[in-house]
Amino acid sequence: MNDALKVRVARIEQLAAGIKRFTLEARDGSPLPAFDSGSHVVVHMDGGRLSNAYSLTGQIDDTSCYRISVRLEEASRGGSRHMHENVAEGDELEIGPPGNLFGLADAAGKHLLIAGGIGITPFMTHIQALARQNACFELHYCFRNRQSAAYLDSLPLLLTDTQLKLYESDLGGRLDLAALLAEQPEDTHVYVCGPASLNDAVIAAARKAGWSEERIHYEQFRNDVDTAGGAFEVELAKSGVTLSVGADDTLLRAIEKAGIKVDCMCREGICGSCETAIVDGEADHRDNYLSDDEKAAQKTMMLCVSRARGQRLVLDL
Template sequence: MSQTLRVRVACIEQLAAGIKRFTLEASDGAVLPAFDSGSHIVVHMDGGRISNAYSLTSQLDDTRRYQISVRLEEASRGGSSFLHERVAEGDELEISPPGNLFGLTKAAGKHLLIAGGIGITPFMTHIQALKRWQADFELHYCFRSRKSAAYLDSLPLSLSDTQLSLYESDYGGRLDLAALLAEQPPHTHVYVCGPAMLNDAVIAAAREAGWSDERIHYEQFRNEVDVSGGAFEVTLAKSGLTLQVAADESLLRAIEKAGVKVDCMCREGICGSCETVIIDGEADHRDSYLSDAEKAAQRTMMLCVSRARGGRLALDL
């Protein structure tokens, strides 16, 4: 595991149905690393057996504490249920320093923000940055019901009617993506974070409208990937280690347990930071980062979600 920080859970608040906000402070009382808008931390739980990334939602200039907002997932793979059901105020956690896969393009003439459900979280810091820059921006926030949506009390207080639009699907609220994109000036960049269905719809609509990929930014806050499978053996050529990866264990976790440090920001096959060269064997690719052609080439793999196709792998690690 890469360098981590020890933090204490200073406060837990219920923001909405199924959503809790956790305020974290350094266990030793020191200041925490600074971060920019759109950043996240990885929380390592249950002795390192669970590691999930969560967007920071706290004030950008407050290094005394971090805040994350976590939705209890119905089909939780362990992270959200652990935080909701097993963590109390005063408990300590290990976190990775802030990383950022969803930064703003400062040169954009206008910023169009589209959030779905708990995908609102990275925009809580983006809004702070955009207001400081006095930038032109709009936030379009889609959610199922008001009772299960976070920040509906604070967003209308900090944003004007022209900056904030809300869409409650239980009451017929629908975002017309084609119309929204059509009315934007040519220098606009769009940012979307939410379920895969929303992300895919925004990306497809923007491309259909002629937007270049450089103007389309997205973060998928949860990637449904089953990392389990048949047990296999992996040889780490540079480290001189041969490891056994259990059927219910991720390749990344087995490597970390052996004391080999690996950079991995998302741990869900999205960011590409743990891409590693394959020396021998074939990978069972389960990531959302490599193209189909790259997967077929079998030159690299993502350690966090992919496995071996067959009984063994050799990696340049």
Template sequence: MSTTIPVRVERIEQLATGIKQFTLVAADGGALPAFDSGSHVVVHMGERANAYSLTGALSDTRRYRISVRREEQSRGGSRHLHEAVAEGDTLAISPPANLFGLADAAPRHLLIAGGIGITPFMTHIQTLEARGDDFALHYCFRNRQGAAYLDSLPLLLPETRLSLYESELGQRLDIAALLAGQPAGTHVYVCGPAQLNDAVIFAARAAGWSDERIHHEQFRNEVDTAGGAFEVTLARSGILLTVGADDTLLRAIEKAGVKVDCMCREGVCGSCETAILDGEADHRDAYLSDAEKAAQKTMMLCVSRAKGRHLVLDL
């Protein structure tokens, strides 16, 4: 597990119904690590650890900003931040990591956000503006009361670059038509609910877009732990542990005192990939290919589980 950074909650603001913005400063009063657009941090809250995009000014290393939507069906991470964290409290965060960066050279960048998926685009806008790149943002949300940044986005972007879709008013994004109207070589970026991400990816591929031009991010934060308890032997550490039905393999390993690198904790970055020495994994990640999953050579500790009752891992 990466070394964490102690931060103090400087300010908490209500951005929209169910969404709070947390401004974080270094607990020692110093500077925080610089980050690039699309970066996120992982907030560690005891056994919980959720990833949130950084939304503040890229030039400001004195403070970070994250926006957190309260998830009613969550396992407690977002509820903890909304209900138990106050201004002045101290939290631990991971150093910034980026799994959703911008392409270095593209004739146009098409940004598609759904709900709280608007957050990584708040920094992408800064980079694209600074580079003078051609881009447009399409932001889909249920209603204005529950959508973040509706006041600030029109101040940052002209109408030609910002399109809003409020589904309760019957406003829908025609993904296929939008993609068809883009110039050759355009890169598309989507962040939002799985349904939106999947629809954009499917439409882009159906239109002949290469995967190199399709970028997506989806922080699930609430890992699926369904499947019952199982045992794991850590071969190099000589540890036998039990992963509970309501726990994750990664958390169980960390609680046993074994450090594991994991940037995303969402099964998308590949940093916690570990060799399987015996047993079969129930793969739940979005990193390994179907062929790699079938080979049962490695697994992602943060989201995947055991198919049977026991696994032996090279840890």
């Protein structure tokens, strides 16, 4: 993590039930790197043992601080629980520089934004950028109830009634995806971030309606996959390092423990940011990113969830 940013937790706020907002400032008081809408940072916690990606939700032209919103996951693997229960104002953290896998499409005539639950977070910067561009856009926000939904107080101040549509499922609110997509102009791009069920539904509905893949954008951070397995060795050809990966460890964590920087946003085999070329050996693919043909070709693998099929792998890293 040679490019890690050292930050101090300046403020913690309770945004909604189970959701906290953390304001982070550079430990030395200097400006933080600039970022564009849809960006995220990876927060390293507990001495690097835990790492989670969180969307930046603050003002896109304010580099005096970063703001992230963290939902306490019921099935937390440690990251969100650590942030909620162990991080206090004044604490110091390390974060990666801003990255972006969910940017806005330049060619879109209209932007259709669909958020589910904590998936609202990347759209908090997108709506700023779109408003500044005087772009045509709508935000459709689905959530269980008002007590557990973030930003319900601020969104109506930022968007008009025609731009913002709310769907509270506990009160029977439901988004009719087919009808919504059918009424969109042909140059509309759709963006969805939320639980897998919502993402899958939007993607399937858009494809069924004949939308091209270039007009469908999504971001997802949950992939319930078993990453455990037999121990194996991995040789990193470029680094000249050979590592042992334990049965209860992941390839990504073993590489990070060796001090080697790897870009990885989701850490769940979804985003594709840690895709690495295989020099020798075969991978036990467990991601939801590569196609079946790509997995069979054994050319690349996702470091965060996949393992070696045999006892040894050689990677172009």
